[in-house]
Amino acid sequence: MNDQLYQDRIVALAKAKTGAGKLDAPTRSARRDNPLCGDRVTMDIKLDGQGRITEIAHQVRGCLLCQASAAALSAVAVGRDAAGISDIRHDAERAIGREAGDPREPFTAFAPVAAHKSRQECVLLPFEALKDALS
Amino acid sequence: MSFDVAAVRRQFPILSEIIDGRPVHYLDNGASAQTPLAVIDAVRHYETTSRANVLRGVHRLAERATEAYENARAEVAKFLGVQPLEVIFTGGCTAAINLVAYSYGSLLKPGDRILLSELEHHSNIVPWQLLRARSGIEIDMIPVTEDGRIDLNELPRLLTSKTKLVSLAHVSNVTGALLDIRTVVTAAKAVGAKVMLDGAQRAPHGPLDLPSLGIDFYAFAGHKAYGPNGIGVLWGKPELLDAMPPFMGGGSMIGRVTFAETTWAPSPRRFEAGTPAIGPAIGLGAACTWMQALDWTAAHDHEMGLVQRLMDGLQKVDGTRLFGPASLQNRYPVVSFTLDGVHPHDVAQTLDSFGVAVRAGHHCAQPLMDRFDLDGTTRVSMAPYNDNTDIDALLAGVAHAARTLR
Ligand SMILES: Cc1ncc(COP(=O)(O)O)c(C=O)c1O
Numbered sequence: 001m002n003d004q005l006y007q008d009r010i011v012a013l014a015k016a017k018t019g020a021g022k023l024d025a026p027t028r029s030a031r032r033d034n035p036l037c038g039d040r041v042t043m044d045i046k047l048d049g050q051g052r053i054t055e056i057a058h059q060v061r062g063c064l065l066c067q068a069s070a071a072a073l074s075a076v077a078v079g080r081d082a083a084g085i086s087d088i089r090h091d092a093e094r095a096i097g098r099e100a101g102d103p104r105e106p107f108t109a110f111a112p113v114a115a116h117k118s119r120q121e122c123v124l125l126p127f128e129a130l131k132d133a134l135s
Numbered sequence: 136m137s138f139d140v141a142a143v144r145r146q147f148p149i150l151s152e153i154i155d156g157r158p159v160h161y162l163d164n165g166a167s168a169q170t171p172l173a174v175i176d177a178v179r180h181y182e183t184t185s186r187a188n189v190l191r192g193v194h195r196l197a198e199r200a201t202e203a204y205e206n207a208r209a210e211v212a213k214f215l216g217v218q219p220l221e222v223i224f225t226g227g228c229t230a231a232i233n234l235v236a237y238s239y240g241s242l243l244k245p246g247d248r249i250l251l252s253e254l255e256h257h258s259n260i261v262p263w264q265l266l267r268a269r270s271g272i273e274i275d276m277i278p279v280t281e282d283g284r285i286d287l288n289e290l291p292r293l294l295t296s297k298t299k300l301v302s303l304a305h306v307s308n309v310t311g312a313l314l315d316i317r318t319v320v321t322a323a324k325a326v327g328a329k330v331m332l333d334g335a336q337r338a339p340h341g342p343l344d345l346p347s348l349g350i351d352f353y354a355f356a357g358h359k360a361y362g363p364n365g366i367g368v369l370w371g372k373p374e375l376l377d378a379m380p381p382f383m384g385g386g387s388m389i390g391r392v393t394f395a396e397t398t399w400a401p402s403p404r405r406f407e408a409g410t411p412a413i414g415p416a417i418g419l420g421a422a423c424t425w426m427q428a429l430d431w432t433a434a435h436d437h438e439m440g441l442v443q444r445l446m447d448g449l450q451k452v453d454g455t456r457l458f459g460p461a462s463l464q465n466r467y468p469v470v471s472f473t474l475d476g477v478h479p480h481d482v483a484q485t486l487d488s489f490g491v492a493v494r495a496g497h498h499c500a501q502p503l504m505d506r507f508d509l510d511g512t513t514r515v516s517m518a519p520y521n522d523n524t525d526i527d528a529l530l531a532g533v534a535h536a537a538r539t540l541r
Contacts, residue, residue: 004488006481006484011540037480037496038501038511061510062478062480063484064477064478064481064540116484119480
C-alpha cells in the first residue's frame, strides 16, 4: 500500500508507549492542546536539584504521530534540563524538515512527516507541553 | 435505479483529477462540495463579459452586473420557494447566523431566551454566546438522543414564554439526522418563539419550500451547495427583516445619509452593506439552478444507497462504531464513525493515501463530541456524484488502517 506516512518505525514508537502514564507526585506537570485538531498532551516530570529530568510520563489524547513523538521524547528526556530538551527539539524539527541538518535518533523515524505539513504540529505538541512543564 | 451518476460526474471537472496516480474519491462534501461546470461558466461569464460594481453605475457593464446579481438572487429564491427580495446574500452560513444574532438579537431583552441543541455546529452556538455577553439573554440546550437526533421530547420542558428564538440544524453535520421541523414549529409557535434553521447540510441535497415549513429564518452556505466560496444566504420572513436594524453600515444599505441621521434601505439591501461578492453570488445562483434541474428523488435514493453500502461495509471491520441514526429514514448522507484503537486523524490520513478525502476531528461540534465522550470521529459526507467506487475505496482504506495502525 502507498501508505507513506505511517511507516513501521513511527507505528512501533507509538505502540511502544515509552513513558506513557502518570507520575505520582510530579515536580511539575503541564498540559497542551492543539485547538485545530483537539490533540491534548499532558507531561509529568520530576526534577533533580539542577533542574534535570529524573522521571517523565506523558498522557496523549491524540493521533499516532503525537503518541510516537511523546514516546520518542520520553525515551531520551531523562538527565536533560530545559536547554537539553530544546536541543533535542532541533532533532525533531530537522526530522520533519523544518530545520536543516541531520536529526539524531530516534527522531529519524519522523522523516515521512516532512511531506505532510498539516501533521507537523502533531509531532511538536509533546515538546510544547514539556517546555511548559520545564519553565 | 434511473439515476445516471456517470452523467452527473462528467459535469464536475475535478472528479477526473488524478493525484499520485489515483482518482479522487471525494467524500468530504459536508465541509465543502465540488462545483459543476455550470457554476464555473457562470462566474467566468460574469468576469469576462459583465464585471463591474452593482447598483451604482449607469454604464452598460454596471447594468449587466446588477442584472446578473439580481438574477442570481431570483435563482436562489426559486430554489428556496420564496420571493427574491426575501433573500439576503451574506459572506456564508456563519455570516448569516451572525447577522440574525446581531440584528434580531438586538431586539431582545435581558432574560429573553434562545433555544439551541447539543448537536449544533459552533457557528450556531458562538454567535448566541456573544449575544448573551452583549445583552444578557439566556441560552438553553436541547439534548441529543443516543442515535444522534435532537431529542424533541425535551421541547415542552425547555420552551418557555421567555423563549424568543429556536435555532437548530436542519440536518446535523455529524450524524446526518434530519430535524422534525413540524414538531419544532408547532411547539415554538405555541409560546410565540421564532424558528431559524441552519440549512448548511440540507441545502446541498435539493430544493426547498420554506414557506410550507412555517419557519422564520433559514441560513446556508454557497460552497457546500456546489457554489463558490465567500457567499451564503439568509432568508427571513419579510415582516421580521423589515423590523430588524442593520448589521453593518456602509454603502448600498442606506436610504439617505446626513451626519445628523441616516435612514435604512429596505431589506435585502439594508443587510448587504458595501460591495457584495458579486461573482460568487452569480455562481451560487447557477448552483441553485443546477440543483433544480436534478431529479432529487432519484439522487436521494442513490445517496442513501451509498450510505447503506458504507454502513454495511464498516460493520464488517472489527472495532468500528457508527454514530447517528441506524435507519435511513429522515436522514441525509453524512456518516460518522470511530475505529477502536485508531485516532480519527490517522484514519483520515490513511484514507488520503487511498485517494479518499474525508474529514476527521470534532467537526466544529465539540458539545456533541462531549455528549458521546469522543475526541472526534471520521466523517463521510456524500453528494450525488459519489459512486460505489468511492465507498469501496474508503472501506479498503479503513480495513488497512485497522490492520496496520493498532
Ligand atoms: C451545520 C453547519 N452549520 C454551519 C456551518 C458553517 O458554514 P460556513 O463555515 O460555510 O459559514 C457548517 C459548516 O461546516 C455546518 O456544517
